[in-house]
Amino acid sequence: MISAVKNLVDYRELVAVLAWKNIAVRYKQAYLGIGWAVLKPLTLMLVFTLVRNFVGIPSGGVPYPILAFAALLPWIFFQESTSEGVQSVVGNAALIRKIYFPREVFPITGITTKLVELGINVLILAGLMLWYRIVPTAQIAWAPLIILYTMLVSLTISFAGAAVNVYYRDVGAALPVLLSLLMYASPVIYPLELVKNKLLLEPAAGAWTDPLYVIYTLNPLVGIIESFQNVVLRGTPPDFAATLPGAILVVVALPLSYSFFKRAESYFADVI
Amino acid sequence: MAIIEVNHVTKEFWLGQARSLKQTALDAISRLRGDSLAERVPFKALEDVDFSVDHGEVLGVIGHNGAGKSTLLKLLAGISKPTRGRIAVRGKVAPLIEVGAGLVPDLTGRENILLNASILGMKRAEIASKFNDIVAFAELEEFIDTPIKRYSSGMQVKLGFAVATSVDAEILIVDEVLAVGDLAFQRKCFDRMEDLIKRRGRTVLLVSHNIRQVERLCSRVLLLAHGKVISDGAPTEICNAFYGISDRRIRDTELNQAIRPGRTRTSGSVIVESVDMFDKRGNSVIEIGYLEDVEVRVTYKILVDLPDPIFSVGIHTTDFFYLATSHSVGSLPKITRLPGRYTLSFKIRRFPLLPSVYSLRLGVALGASFQPLLYMENAFSFQVVSTQINRAVQPGYREGFLALDGEWELNALDLRKPCLESPTQEN
Numbered sequence: 001m002i003s004a005v006k007n008l009v010d011y012r013e014l015v016a017v018l019a020w021k022n023i024a025v026r027y028k029q030a031y032l033g034i035g036w037a038v039l040k041p042l043t044l045m046l047v048f049t050l051v052r053n054f055v056g057i058p059s060g061g062v063p064y065p066i067l068a069f070a071a072l073l074p075w076i077f078f079q080e081s082t083s084e085g086v087q088s089v090v091g092n093a094a095l096i097r098k099i100y101f102p103r104e105v106f107p108i109t110g111i112t113t114k115l116v117e118l119g120i121n122v123l124i125l126a127g128l129m130l131w132y133r134i135v136p137t138a139q140i141a142w143a144p145l146i147i148l149y150t151m152l153v154s155l156t157i158s159f160a161g162a163a164v165n166v167y168y169r170d171v172g173a174a175l176p177v178l179l180s181l182l183m184y185a186s187p188v189i190y191p192l193e194l195v196k197n198k199l200l201l202e203p204a205a206g207a208w209t210d211p212l213y214v215i216y217t218l219n220p221l222v223g224i225i226e227s228f229q230n231v232v233l234r235g236t237p238p239d240f241a242a243t244l245p246g247a248i249l250v251v252v253a254l255p256l257s258y259s260f261f262k263r264a265e266s267y268f269a270d271v272i
Numbered sequence: 273m274a275i276i277e278v279n280h281v282t283k284e285f286w287l288g289q290a291r292s293l294k295q296t297a298l299d300a301i302s303r304l305r306g307d308s309l310a311e312r313v314p315f316k317a318l319e320d321v322d323f324s325v326d327h328g329e330v331l332g333v334i335g336h337n338g339a340g341k342s343t344l345l346k347l348l349a350g351i352s353k354p355t356r357g358r359i360a361v362r363g364k365v366a367p368l369i370e371v372g373a374g375l376v377p378d379l380t381g382r383e384n385i386l387l388n389a390s391i392l393g394m395k396r397a398e399i400a401s402k403f404n405d406i407v408a409f410a411e412l413e414e415f416i417d418t419p420i421k422r423y424s425s426g427m428q429v430k431l432g433f434a435v436a437t438s439v440d441a442e443i444l445i446v447d448e449v450l451a452v453g454d455l456a457f458q459r460k461c462f463d464r465m466e467d468l469i470k471r472r473g474r475t476v477l478l479v480s481h482n483i484r485q486v487e488r489l490c491s492r493v494l495l496l497a498h499g500k501v502i503s504d505g506a507p508t509e510i511c512n513a514f515y516g517i518s519d520r521r522i523r524d525t526e527l528n529q530a531i532r533p534g535r536t537r538t539s540g541s542v543i544v545e546s547v548d549m550f551d552k553r554g555n556s557v558i559e560i561g562y563l564e565d566v567e568v569r570v571t572y573k574i575l576v577d578l579p580d581p582i583f584s585v586g587i588h589t590t591d592f593f594y595l596a597t598s599h600s601v602g603s604l605p606k607i608t609r610l611p612g613r614y615t616l617s618f619k620i621r622r623f624p625l626l627p628s629v630y631s632l633r634l635g636v637a638l639g640a641s642f643q644p645l646l647y648m649e650n651a652f653s654f655q656v657v658s659t660q661i662n663r664a665v666q667p668g669y670r671e672g673f674l675a676l677d678g679e680w681e682l683n684a685l686d687l688r689k690p691c692l693e694s695p696t697q698e699n
Contacts, residue, residue, distance in 0.1 A: 017390040021376060021383075028378045028419075094373040099391060100350035100365075168296075266353040269346065270285065 007102045015105055019112040037117040038124065041072045048189050057190050062233050066128045070233055071188045071225045073125055074150050077118045078221060079179050081151065084110035085158025086165055087172050093272045103265045104258070107158035111151050118147070125232070137235035146228050146238065153220045153250055159257040163264035166272055186221040191229070192242060220246030273362070274324035275443065275475050276348060281321045281357030283343055283499075284314035314355075317343040319499040321357075327442075330469050330476045332490035332507065334483060334514055336521070339496040341479045345369065345447050348477060363442035363475070366392060368449050371432030377421035381412055381431060384420055388435045402438045409460070410434035426453050437464055444468065444476045450485060465489060487511045515627070516657055522590060523558065523629045523655045537647045541578065542636045545571040545613065547652040562627055562658035563675065568618040570634060570651075580606040580639030585618050587630050588649065595625065595673050597633070606639060624675050627658045 008015075027034060048068045052059075059067045088106035089096065096103070129136065165171040187195065199213045216222060223243025230236045318340045325331050333341045346352045347359055349367040374388050385406055389399045407416055410430040412423075420428055430453055437444075450461050462485065468474045469489065480486050486493060486507065493510040495502045497517070503510050551557045552565040560566050568585050583604070586597035598618065631653045636646040 013395060014390050017387060021379070021387050024383065025376060025378050094370070095391065097346075097351065098370045098373050099367050101391070101393070269352045 007104060008108065011101060011105050014101065015109050015112055018105065018109040022109065022113040023116055034120070037120045041069060041076055041121055041124065044072055044076075045069045051189070058194060059191060060193055060234075062134075062229075063132055066125075066132050066134070066233065067191060067229060068189070069125060069128055070229045071186075071191075073118070073121050074146065074224050074228050075183065075186060075188050075221065076121070077114055077147070078150050078154050078224070079183070080117065081111040081114045081154040082157050082161070082179065083175060084114060085154060086161035086175055088158070089162040089166055089268060090169070090172065090272065096268050096272050103268060104159070104261060107155060107162050107261075110158065111154055129232075134233055136232060139231040139235055139237055142231040142238050143228065146224055146231070149220075149247075149250075150224050152254060153224070153246075156250055156254045156257045159254075159261035163261045166264070166268055182219070182221065185216070185219055187225050192222060192226040192239070214245055217242050217245040218249050220250050222246060274360075275327045275362050276325040276477075277358075277360040278321055278323050278344075278348075279358040279360075281318060281347065281354040281359060282316065283318040283340075283347060283352070284316055284355045286312055287315050316499050318347070318354075321496075321499075321501055323494065323501065323504060325475060325477070327475055328473045329492060330478065330490045332486035332493040333477065333479045333496060334481075334486055334493060334511070335496035335502075336518070338498075340499040341496055342369075342447055344496070345445050345477060345479055349445050361443065364393070364440075365443045365445060366436065366439035366441035367445045367447075368433070368436045369445065369447040371436050371449050372425075372429050373432075375420055375428055375432060378419055380419050381407075381416040381423070384431065385416075385435055388432065389438070392436065392439045393441075394439060398440070406434045406438050409437075409464070411457075426457075429453065430457060433461060437461075437468070442475060444474050446476065446478045446480075448479055448481065450478075450480060450482065462489075483511050483514065519627070519629050519655050519657075520559075523653050535647070535649045537644070539645050541574065541576045542581075542646040543573040543575070544634060544646070544648060544651065545573050547571075547632065547634070549652065549654055558653070559655045559657055560623060562656055563622045563624065563677075566620050566623045568616075568620070568632065568652075570616045570618075572614045572616060572636070574609055574611050574614060577608055577610060578638065578645070579608045581609055581645070582637045582639050582642070583616050583618075584633075584635040584637070586633035586635070587625065588633055589673075590629055590631065590653075592649065594633070595630070601639070622677055623656065624677060625656055625673050626675060627656045628673075629653060629655050 045065055045068050049065045052064055052068075057064065085107035088110040089103065092106055161171055161175065183189075195213070195216060199209050199216075220243075223239065223246045226242050227238030230238055321340075321344065333344060335341050343352070345367075346369070347354055348361060349365050349369065350361070351367070351369075374391055375384050376387065379387065382403075385403065386399055389402075389406075390396075394402075407413055410427075410433070412427060412431060415423065415427065420431065423431070429449075433449060433453075436449075446465075450458065450465065453461070465476070465478075466489065469476055476489075478486060478490060490507050492505065493507045494504050495510050495514055503513060548556050548569045549558065549560065550567040550569060551560055570583075570585075574581075583600040584597055587595045589595065598620075600616075600618075631650045634646065634648045634651050635644065637644045
């Protein structure tokens with residue numbers, strides 16, 4: 001892992017240039033590039049709000065639309081980063097064949113590129129907070145750390161995914177589907193409170209309740225979304241209890257994913 | 273300490289399509305069931321290659337297509353890893369492999385320079401200081417702020433090459449990229465290479481099919497064939513050996529085609545049964561030494577009475593450039609030949625053609641009227657070889673095909689005083 005951090009530092013300029021290239025190319029083609037960054041979360045937020053009027057999801061003290069948007073912000077960042085990261089190696093086949101630099105630059109660049117869209121979404125969130133007259137507290141200082149943690153989660157999947165994708169392109173094709181499923185298993189449409197109420201307060205699943213809750217929180221996005229909503233909208237500290245299982249999973253999986261990537265790296269140029 | 277070391281390196285590839293998920297799963301099941309799998313035989317792109325390169329050496333790598341040259345370069349650039357063996361590269365490498373590949377069409381020339389230079393390892397500050405030189409070398413000052421999708425392909429490659437050669441690295445790996453652009457630009461590239469080599473003492477590995485360039489730039493040449501190092505040594509010697517091998521391949525291809533000879537016109541009264549070539553010791557050969565005596569023997573079957581037939585034997589190149597023709601007029605008795613099988617023998621003294629692949633033409637005509645009875649091109653292919661002649665100049669069309677048979681002599685007429693004498697000694 002030390003070498004990973006060292007590589008990151010050595011190659012930071014390259015990551016910056018490649019990320020800039022990705023962004024420049026996208027924006028040069030049409031204005032839609034930047035438009036999509038705005039359109040996607042807003043549209044989803046509107047759809048969820050509409051559905052909620054029929055289904056009835058309790059949103060605690062916070063208005064549902066902004067709650068949903070605050071959940072969508074880290075979720076979309078994660079989803080887009082992971083998709084980009086998994087495709088990053090295959091997408092740069094020409095570079096892989098002509099020069100060597102540590103290949104982890106590719107997933108890292110993919111994630112860095114998505115930070116721009118995240119920035120735009122943050123601006124929209126700020127606008128929404130103004131609209132709903134929600135004042136941020138000091139807790140909001142946690143937000144950048146939460147985003148950083150999200151990036152690590154994305155990298156965990158991206159390293160292993162990108163490596164496997166070189167050999168079996170099925171991975172890149174299946175990923176959008178898997179991520180959609182994951183969205184339903186994360187507190188995006190519904191807040192975590194709903195799950196807690198169902199499982200912890202009124203044990204709905206009998207003896208399976210506690211393990212079920214732990215399994216649910218193994219999904220790192222649960223902790224991320226809930227904590228993000230806490231620090232930005234509710235003015236409370238991040239939910240460490242909900243974050244812990246997921247964090248343990250990431251701490252174990254990230255080094256494994258990375259070493260898998262590094263071992264597969266030697267053969268990329270032959271197979272790609 | 274060698275700057276590059278290649279220790280018994282073998283590189284294998286699996287041929288065919290990459291395995292799909294389904295195929296891998298099926299294979300795993302077969303293995304579990306104890307069934308034997310069809311073994312995929314790996315393709316050996318490189319086999320037990322072993323050599324080392326010292327600092328400042330300029331190594332040329334030549335060989336036929338598919339010999340493993342580019343694979344070797346990719347291993348040295350760190351792009352791929354050997355299947356067996358070890359490679360040690362002690363220095364920063366600037367690879368000039370597929371220079372056009374990293375260019376992004378939507379970005380301008382300026383942006384592409386920044387991008388490609390960063391990819392090759394240059395830092396921001398360095399790029400800024402070398403920017404004007406790069407643009408000047410590529411001759412693209414006017415177009416530098418236009419997206420490169422508007423550039424011609426020549427301009428794009430010029431840009432790629434200009435960036436790649438500005439990289440500050442101890443080792444340069446050049447894979448067949450010197451043959452880009454028009455003649456003037458090629459000259460520029462060649463000069464820049466020479467500058468990097470001679471004045472800045474870079475270590476260079478050069479793969480090229482331009483054998484003349486290789487001979488001129490390199491201090492040492494490696495000849496690869498089918499993944500193995502065939503020879504390693506002085507440029508002139510190895511390049512000549514390579515020409516010999518190339519010619520042999522052309523000739524073998526020719527021979528396969530010469531089973532059906534080229535253009536044949538016949539009246540039906542004469543048939544060619546066989547054509548052979550013999551060296552001065554009487555062995556049947558397809559390869560003869562330069563300036564050696566050689567005999568052409570043709571077996572003809574004559575079907576009707578032929579009054580005073582004239583036979584001719586000619587030489588042409590593989591692309592049907594006629595070089596020589598000889599007739600038997602005046603050399604054979606003027607009699608009528610009766611039907612039957614005959615052997616025509618034509619002995620040539622000191623065969624004067626320069627080393628290359630040639631073919632025979634045959635002709636038979638009637639002596640009195642020169643009415644042609646038979647004409648056959650590409651009847652027999654053979655090769656002239658020589659170890660003494662330097663083939664690194666373009667063979668054939670610029671040096672000609674013939675050597676002249678003469679005698680050489682150098683006599684001193686008068687001896688002048690040596691010019692380097694110091695003034696005091698003259699007095």
